[in-house]
Amino acid sequence: MMPVSHLKIGGMSCQGCANRIEKALRRHGAVRHAEVSFAAETARVEHDADIGAAELALWVSGMGFRARVLSSDVPESGEAKPLAPDWRLKLLLALTATFVPGMAGMVFGSHALMPPLWWQVAAATVVQLYLAQPFYRRAWAALRAKSANMDVLVALGTVAAYGYSLAMMRHGAHAVYFETGVMVIAFVSLGKYWEARLKRHSLNGLALLFKLMPQQARVWRDGAWTDVPAGEVALGEKLLGVHGGRVAADGTVLSGEAWADESHLTGEAAPVPKAAGDTVLAGSVLHGSVAYRADKLGSETLLGDMMRALAQAQAEKAPAAALADRVAAVFVPMVGAAAVLAFVANVAAGTGSGTALVRAVAVLVAACPCALGLATPAAVMAGMAAAVRHGVWFKTPAALEAAADADTAAFDKTGTLTEGRPDIVAVWTAPHFDAETVLRAAAALERHSLHPFAAAIVRRAEAGQPALPAVSDPHTEAGQGIAGVVDGIGTVRTGSPAFCGLDTADLPDEAVWRDQSIAAVAVNGKAAGAFAFADALKPDSAAAIKRLKQMGMEVCILSGDRSEAVARTAAALGISQAWGGLSPRGKTEIIARLNAQGKHVAMFGDGINDAPALAAAAIGFAPYGSSAAAEHSAQAVLTRPSVAQAADAFALARATRRTIRQNLFFAFAYNTMAIPMAACGAFSPTVAGMAMACSSVSVLLNALRLKNRWFGKQI
Missing domain, CATH: 3.40.50.1000 (HAD superfamily/HAD-like)
Incomplete structure (x- = not known):
């Protein structure tokens, strides 16, 4: 079987980055298939045995990203640390704030509130030569890989605005656009920050699942209960589950009684009673106290299997996501061509080279396909997390x-x-025999049989009844039934009608006796009764x-x-x-x-x-x-x-599909409207950057609605 490696990838700024990594991995001679998820920030790579996961991680790191190896079996903890803005973003926003009054004044045709020219030059230079370096590095890496992404568009646009403004200033012109680069870089960076924050804290269903696994377990060792890390529990050890605590492993109750809240696994809110012999599931909250044996640990538990399934599913691409990726891959070059066309058309129309350049920059910024790349994976990740909460595991998107x-x-x-097990649906007794005697006689004997009908008879007899009488000399007649002497009743036979001397013509003329399987009972050589069996509905x-x-x-x-x-x-x-x-x-x-x-x-x-x-x-x-x-x-x-x-599974899937279509509509509608409006000067590059960031965040927020619905009622 071909080895499969999983990588955690950091530093991706948009879907174009994910596409570039994916293409580069697939070009590697030892890689047979690769899927990179921008939303989950992971890569799943199928490769030859002569290359290891560490080598793949180094290769991805060499492309300008952060890559490390993940376990293919057990997903790492999804505990999300608070994502705070770094100093670079804080400085960007501080510099941007100095331009805000001037931009507001320009709306009313006044330049009086704009900072002095020396400040505009200084601020723009700090941004372009220092704070915008991450954009340039990612853009250069994309171009070296013969592809283009959002960073290429932003870098081209802001450098063009900065260079043009420097040239105009040297010629004594006042039509400068230093604020354009500063504000575009700031707003795009702010949008990426909020995008990362939403992905980390809201789309990660694994974080919620990991919180269900206790960190400590109480184990019986050396004659006493000892608290140890849950990861150190050994298979077969005796554990103690206390009131209000979570179960640390899938296991079997040895003693005690409790109610277990298993809603995280089953979707069923009602607690389940647990006693000796019952199964408990890792992550369940106990109301009561039980001692239990650890039968499955870690990734082998139902909760661990759920986390592994969710991690694998979220790392794969849905067909709709693959389509969006292909569209985004050709979209960036088309946008570049549209920006050049907008510049040429505006110059030809007599708009002026400065205004034409600003409009071309606005086209580049407004048309970034971030929302398009996020549309499907965001909805799929949210849908997967919601599915797990409602007790449905979809193995793949x-x-x-x-x-x-x-x-x-x-x-x-x-x-x-x-139910998958037969149950008694009708009872018939011959004259001079009562139903209770026939049932108890049959059940006492059937306790010595492994036949499914025997279990049904015993269940019926033991339900709230006194102890069954003892049996001596039980013996089985192959293919016929079982016979023995029941205390207080006599010689009893149970099995086929012929074995018990029952003429089926004596049974009631009803469908239940014509169609169902029948077991007969004989007492002291006389047919005493019969049972009809059926598999009851759940x-x-x-x-x-x-x-x-x-x-x-x-x-x-x-x-x-x-x-x-x-x-x-x-x-x-x-x-x-x-x-x-x-x-x-x-x-x-x-x-x-x-x-x-x-x-x-x-x-x-x-x-x-x-x-x-x-x-x-x-x-x-x-x-x-x-x-x-x-x-x-x-x-x-x-x-x-x-x-x-x-029904929840279908309702959830349909809601996810609707969300994907809504997101794709939002993304395509934004780009379709933004490009001609930017080319005509309807909004500036700064406004375009704000709108582009808002489009990505709106797609994420729309996807997150899936996680806050109760599908059984609202869909």
Whole structure:
């Protein structure tokens, strides 16, 4: 398998930087594929075994960026340190403030409030020769790589304004534009600061997840409870979970009782009771105290797996993001040509070379494609973080987009819509036998059997009932049933009707007895009763199907169970299309048929036999706890063993798609309007810089709306 390295990259100022790094990595002979995320500031690189991640990081650093190696398995802590403006930005803003009164006066046609010319020259020189150096370095690196980005546009525009103003001053002219370079650099830098602040503090869903993992754990060592760092806990050790504390590992309760808040993993707000033998999940908050065994640690826990999945998904590009990247890559050269054309056209129209230059600079600054590059990754990152909060893990951004396009939901029945275990749905007793005696006799015997029907009988009998009687000489008849002597009752048999001497013609003439599986009971050689079994629906399946229909989704069932049982389940859920008796190939064939009809199918399944169908669908969902084959084949995982979150998944995906389209519209609309307005002198380079910064921030803010919605109610 080809090695995959993950890098953290700093110093990217716009999507053009990410595109440049990506192209350079892909040109490297040992690199097979590379994806760079500007929003997540990460790179995922597939490469040959003869090159290491450290070499790749050095190579990226040589391009003028900061790069370091990340673990491919465990994402680093997302704890975001406060991002304060550095001294360079503070000095820029201070110098800019001296020009603000003059700029305000110019709106009314007065230059009286503009600083003295010597100050304008001094301030502009400090900015151009010192404070703007990061722009120049990044612009030069981009040009050396035979590409162009926002920094190239800003550098060209501000240097042109500064050089022109110096030339005019030497010729005694007063039409100088020193303030243009100062204010453009300042406003673009301020916009990048706010952009970085929003990305760091709001789009990072990993930071929220890392806060759920406790830093300390209480471990039983050398006969006493000892506090140790959570990272030093060993597999199999005994841990103590205290009231109000968080669980440090996925494990099994050994003693004690508590309620666990697992909403961070399951999306279910109601606390879950925990007692000996129950499972606890890392990050859960306890109300009560339990001792538990550490079964999974770190990245192997459900919380760790969620963080790894989120980190990997956010580092990949969605198809829409790839399209935006391609547009942005050709946009910068086109803007340069537009600026030259604006200058020539204004000079030809008699505007004057100074005014023409200012308008060309305004075109360069206004047309920076920052918002375009951020439009999709910002929405995808916010959507991924919101999905995790609502109990849905999309493995890739492409899966998120596929869920938004889905119009048909296909469900496996057993274990997905139903509990996946048989339960008693009807009881019949022969004359002179009462139901309680028959049930207790059968349950006492069935405790010695591993058959699924036996477990259902025992569950029913033990629910609030006194202890079952003892059994002597239990023995199994292969393929028939089990027999033995039950204290206080006599010789009892349970199993097939023939084994128990039951004539099925004696059973009620009802559908439940004709269609369901039956187990009979005989007491002292006489048929005493029978049980009908069915796989009960999960409590929330009906509500989930109803929500999907309200969203306009078509719903169907694809099951390997008997057609009669599938038809009953479909009728109970109000589903009109249902197929039963299907093999794994049969399920994939029906999905292929639906695909051929133009449907976008989302498949939900939990079993090994569902894996081919999950892979064949436009997107496959596996409820948590599904088989390893199902979870591997699915493109998304629900964090609860139910389909209650299915509607949330589709609603969230559709909301993310809407946000992507809104962001792209904002970005294209801004650039479409800004270029001709700047060319005509409708606004100055300073105003263009402010508007450009505002467009990027507005795209980020629009994406962040996804994180503040409760999708079940608002979408």
